[in-house]
Amino acid sequence: MIQFMKIFTGILVFLILGISNSIQAQETEKVLPKESKYKEPSTKTWINTYGNIRISKRLFWIAQTHFRFAETEDTPFVGQVAQIYNRHAIGYLHSKKFNASLGGVLRLNFNTDESSTDRNLVPEWRIWHQYQFAVPLSSMMIYHRLRIEHRWTQGFEENSNYTFRNRWRYMFRLKIPLNNHKLKPKTFYVAPETELIMQSGKSVVASPMEDLRVTTTLGYILTPRLTVAAGAMYSQGQNLSNGGEYKQSWAIRCHLYFSPDFRKVRNKLPEIHLDD
Numbered sequence: 001m002i003q004f005m006k007i008f009t010g011i012l013v014f015l016i017l018g019i020s021n022s023i024q025a026q027e028t029e030k031v032l033p034k035e036s037k038y039k040e041p042s043t044k045t046w047i048n049t050y051g052n053i054r055i056s057k058r059l060f061w062i063a064q065t066h067f068r069f070a071e072t073e074d075t076p077f078v079g080q081v082a083q084i085y086n087r088h089a090i091g092y093l094h095s096k097k098f099n100a101s102l103g104g105v106l107r108l109n110f111n112t113d114e115s116s117t118d119r120n121l122v123p124e125w126r127i128w129h130q131y132q133f134a135v136p137l138s139s140m141m142i143y144h145r146l147r148i149e150h151r152w153t154q155g156f157e158e159n160s161n162y163t164f165r166n167r168w169r170y171m172f173r174l175k176i177p178l179n180n181h182k183l184k185p186k187t188f189y190v191a192p193e194t195e196l197i198m199q200s201g202k203s204v205v206a207s208p209m210e211d212l213r214v215t216t217t218l219g220y221i222l223t224p225r226l227t228v229a230a231g232a233m234y235s236q237g238q239n240l241s242n243g244g245e246y247k248q249s250w251a252i253r254c255h256l257y258f259s260p261d262f263r264k265v266r267n268k269l270p271e272i273h274l275d276d
Helices: 002-029
Strands: 042-054 059-070 080-095 098-110 121-137 140-154 162-177 187-200 209-223 226-238 245-258
Touching: 080 121, 098 140, 187 226, 209 245
Parallel strands: 042 245
Antiparallel strands: 042 059, 059 080, 080 098, 098 121, 121 140, 140 162, 162 187, 187 209, 209 226, 226 245
């Protein structure tokens, strides 16, 4: 456990120093806004699937699909499709308490501005890697997740250029059983979590904090390989073009977790902690 905490601390220090150096390098170009202001909160609905498919003794395939809806004037609250995520990676199981992953993302961004005459759909590409620590404490689990994303984004304007940015994400999550002494089938659980998403790049002048998310989820473990969950999330963050302007949103999040294992019984490892 001490070794894992040393690794975790080293990675965290590396990320903080990297973000700090990036911000310092951009200070000469920073244009401070006259005053900060918050936009009115918008509403979103996220429907997510998380697949962890065992490949071998130590390797697993992450297969995630996310459908994200955002409100518009004509479709309030639930809204219309804003993004579709396809996130895939190969993960490595170091132990029950630590795993790492590396993969790619194709995100399809839909133009939800009903007055826009620009394109309706543009792709976004990402390379991502993450490091997750699972720490048991009494009957609950504590998760620390570090995720780093290298992303190429493009506006809806015709022939607009791609912009490269890095995202530095840290998530802290608890998973607490409600009707059992441990997390097992037929157990309800509550999962409060918070995630800080920072960003860096040439286009990031005065807006390093992209998003701060606070979420509470209620889940139910159907079987050792199938879990459903739903919850609410509040988020806020700086607009890329104006660091003094903060966006806000409330989101309903629905999740399906599945983890099939098609290997022969004699090759299977004991239960591991892979939940996103």
